[in-house]
Amino acid sequence: MRWNPAIQKAILNTLLQNLLQNPPCPSSYAPIFQLLTGHNFLKLGQQVHANIVLRGLTPSAHLGAKMVAMYASSGDIDSANRLFDKITDTSSLLYNSVIRANTRYGFSEKTVGIYFRMHSLGLRGDYFTFPFVLKCCADLCHVRLGRCVHGQGLRSGLEPDMYVGTSLIDMYVKCGEMGDARKLFDKMPVRDVSSWNVLIAGYMNNGIIHVAEDLFRRMFERNIVSWTAMISGYTQNGLPDRALGMFHEMTCDDSEVKPNWVTIMSVLPACAHSAALVHGRQIHNYARWIGLASNTSVLTALVAMYAKCGSLADARYCFDSIPLNERNVVAWNTMINAYASHGRGVEAVSTFEDMIQSGVEPDAITFTGLLSGCSHSGLVDAGLRYFDCMNTVYFMEPKHEHYACLVDVLGRAGRLVEAYDVISRMPMQAGPSIWGALLAASRNHRNLEIAEIAARKLFVLEPDNSGNYVLLSNMYADARMWEEVNNLRALLKLRGVKKSPGCSWIEMNGKAHLFVGGDTSHPQAEEIYMLLDALPEKIKAAGYNPDTSFVLHDISEEEKEHNLTTHSEKLAVAFGLLNTSPGTVLRVTKNLRICGDCHTVIKFISKIYGRRWVQYRRNDSVTNIDGCAFGVASVGVG
DNA sequence: CTAGGGTTAG
Numbered sequence: 001m002r003w004n005p006a007i008q009k010a011i012l013n014t015l016l017q018n019l020l021q022n023p024p025c026p027s028s029y030a031p032i033f034q035l036l037t038g039h040n041f042l043k044l045g046q047q048v049h050a051n052i053v054l055r056g057l058t059p060s061a062h063l064g065a066k067m068v069a070m071y072a073s074s075g076d077i078d079s080a081n082r083l084f085d086k087i088t089d090t091s092s093l094l095y096n097s098v099i100r101a102n103t104r105y106g107f108s109e110k111t112v113g114i115y116f117r118m119h120s121l122g123l124r125g126d127y128f129t130f131p132f133v134l135k136c137c138a139d140l141c142h143v144r145l146g147r148c149v150h151g152q153g154l155r156s157g158l159e160p161d162m163y164v165g166t167s168l169i170d171m172y173v174k175c176g177e178m179g180d181a182r183k184l185f186d187k188m189p190v191r192d193v194s195s196w197n198v199l200i201a202g203y204m205n206n207g208i209i210h211v212a213e214d215l216f217r218r219m220f221e222r223n224i225v226s227w228t229a230m231i232s233g234y235t236q237n238g239l240p241d242r243a244l245g246m247f248h249e250m251t252c253d254d255s256e257v258k259p260n261w262v263t264i265m266s267v268l269p270a271c272a273h274s275a276a277l278v279h280g281r282q283i284h285n286y287a288r289w290i291g292l293a294s295n296t297s298v299l300t301a302l303v304a305m306y307a308k309c310g311s312l313a314d315a316r317y318c319f320d321s322i323p324l325n326e327r328n329v330v331a332w333n334t335m336i337n338a339y340a341s342h343g344r345g346v347e348a349v350s351t352f353e354d355m356i357q358s359g360v361e362p363d364a365i366t367f368t369g370l371l372s373g374c375s376h377s378g379l380v381d382a383g384l385r386y387f388d389c390m391n392t393v394y395f396m397e398p399k400h401e402h403y404a405c406l407v408d409v410l411g412r413a414g415r416l417v418e419a420y421d422v423i424s425r426m427p428m429q430a431g432p433s434i435w436g437a438l439l440a441a442s443r444n445h446r447n448l449e450i451a452e453i454a455a456r457k458l459f460v461l462e463p464d465n466s467g468n469y470v471l472l473s474n475m476y477a478d479a480r481m482w483e484e485v486n487n488l489r490a491l492l493k494l495r496g497v498k499k500s501p502g503c504s505w506i507e508m509n510g511k512a513h514l515f516v517g518g519d520t521s522h523p524q525a526e527e528i529y530m531l532l533d534a535l536p537e538k539i540k541a542a543g544y545n546p547d548t549s550f551v552l553h554d555i556s557e558e559e560k561e562h563n564l565t566t567h568s569e570k571l572a573v574a575f576g577l578l579n580t581s582p583g584t585v586l587r588v589t590k591n592l593r594i595c596g597d598c599h600t601v602i603k604f605i606s607k608i609y610g611r612r613w614v615q616y617r618r619n620d621s622v623t624n625i626d627g628c629a630f631g632v633a634s635v636g637v638g
Numbered sequence: 639c640t641a642g643g644g645t646t647a648g
Binding site for chain 1: 639640641642643644645646647648
């Protein structure tokens with residue numbers, strides 16, 4: 001039977017008070033500490049420790065091990081280490097105890113150091129030593145170290161059991177040595193579900209999906225970790241459909257596996273990636289149903305999911321559901337980024353201020369969110385000020401990504417010379433993200449001179465990115481510099497750069513409808529084109545001027561206009577208009593940057609047809625909808 | 639004792 005912790009604590013307290021008045025024989029201290037371990041009885045433990053010191057007793061290695069375990073389990077790793085340093089007696093038990101303690105706190109280097117000290121004393125390490133030391137090698141991604149520890153274990157004649165074997169496989173997996181991991185797995189005499197899980201996660205992390213799937217199918221017994229490893233593997237490899245499919249299969253299956261908070265957390269990014277709000281809501285409801293919707297990490301993942309699916313209100317609601325004292329850096333960062341990606345710079349800033357007010361220390365990610373919020377909303381002065389704050393107030397050295405945000409802040413505001421100045425004065429080499437931000441800014445503010453500088457750098461840094469060529473080419477076309485347009489086109493051909501086709505998709509009743517430019521394959525294509533044909537006249541009356549500079553080819557103005565009307569984002573919006581009623585939010589997602597003309601047209605549409613719309617641009621990973629691969633990205637809202 | 643994990647700009 002299990003005691004209520006409060007009652008248990010009271011009983012222990014009484015017992016200990018008696019004990020301290022009638023000092024026990026030295027050998028009975030160890031079981032006392034054993035009793036105190038794992039229940040956060042730090043105060044009581046300290047009292048007993050003080051009693052030992054008072055009696056002038058020197059703890060044996062055995063007692064020391066128990067004391068170390070008590071301190072470590074009560075959150076006081078410093079006392080555990082200080083105690084360990086004072087004990088002269090040695091034993092494997094003591095070393096194992098302190099190794100375990102330091103592993104738990106993520107002190108990998110320290111743990112490895114303690115292990116080697118142990119080894120130099122002639123204590124070889126046993127079944128309770130290696131799993132922890134190997135985990136530290138894995139966390140440090142240090143194969144040579146791992147191989148060394150592996151060799152020492154072999155030389156002392158230790159035959160790997162399930163735990164040591166699984167830890168070895170995990171170590172090789174985390175160091176990217178799948179070959180070694182597989183060899184060990186195949187050689188293992190007894191395998192555990194964990195051994196399979198480790199290997200599956202390893203193949204998933206290395207993008208070898210087929211092998212992971214094969215192992216999963218061949219598994220004799222699957223637990224929740226096996227399923228979660230598959231789901232998160234699919235998500236991380238840009239296969240959100242399969243992640244959702246797997247989640248569904250698991251929950252429909254009448255097997256005993258029950259999803260836990262890690263499972264929910266792993267499946268939510270799949271909804272975010274496919275921008276499928278319906279799936280996201282379903283999983284939120286499911287999480288509520290099984291009582292996991294109040295978990296802080298789940299709520300944080302929900303905030304991100306709702307933001308990426310376009311529902312800022314739901315994101316904020318989930319954020320507000322996190323108790324104040326549970327809001328950690330990740331939760332705050334997620335909310336700040338949610339606002340930033342929706343172009344709500346003012347709210348991003350005020351959320352940042354709330355965060356500081358609540359006493360949570362910002363980290364590097366906090367500032368990328370905050371600064372990008374400033375740039376999207378034209379808060380130039382705030383952006384500059386916060387960038388300075390990093391150094392002066394929070395003692396953080398701005399990293400490359402922060403400089404990218406700063407360039408974006410200045411660039412979007414049209415302060416291109418200053419932006420270029422930042423690049424030439426920053427302490428590290430500017431990468432593609434920085435030159436890309438400068439190029440995009442030069443395009444929007446029509447500064448051909450700076451655009452050429454940025455583009456020239458990008459043609460070297462990422463020669464296969466067609467977007468850069470197209471952007472510069474568009475600017476030349478804009479300036480009617482047809483010779484330069486042709487030169488660029490020749491360069492594109494010479495380098496064999498493939499233009500990635502732009503496509504947009506919109507979710508309707510849980511199904512994603514996908515369009516590429518000029519697409520006529522959709523069942524409702526005829527209606528869509530009829531609507532789009534009539535559109536220019538309608539919105540020209542409201543003040544619309546087609547911006548044909550967004551068309552690459554040097555063709556006639558009429559043709560350009562037609563070319564514009566068949567952009568994939570317009571097709572998706574037209575489809576949305578046909579199938580919804582006024583007041584609806586249309587959520588269109590695009591793999592590339594939205595075209596400037598489409599942005600304008602859609603603004604007019606939303607005015608005339610009474611729809612609110614949300615447009616995403618995504619390019620930070622690859623996702624998969626209805627069997628097509630896309631690049632995915634950041635959010636812009638109109 | 640080992641395995642699955644939420645946040646990032648362009």
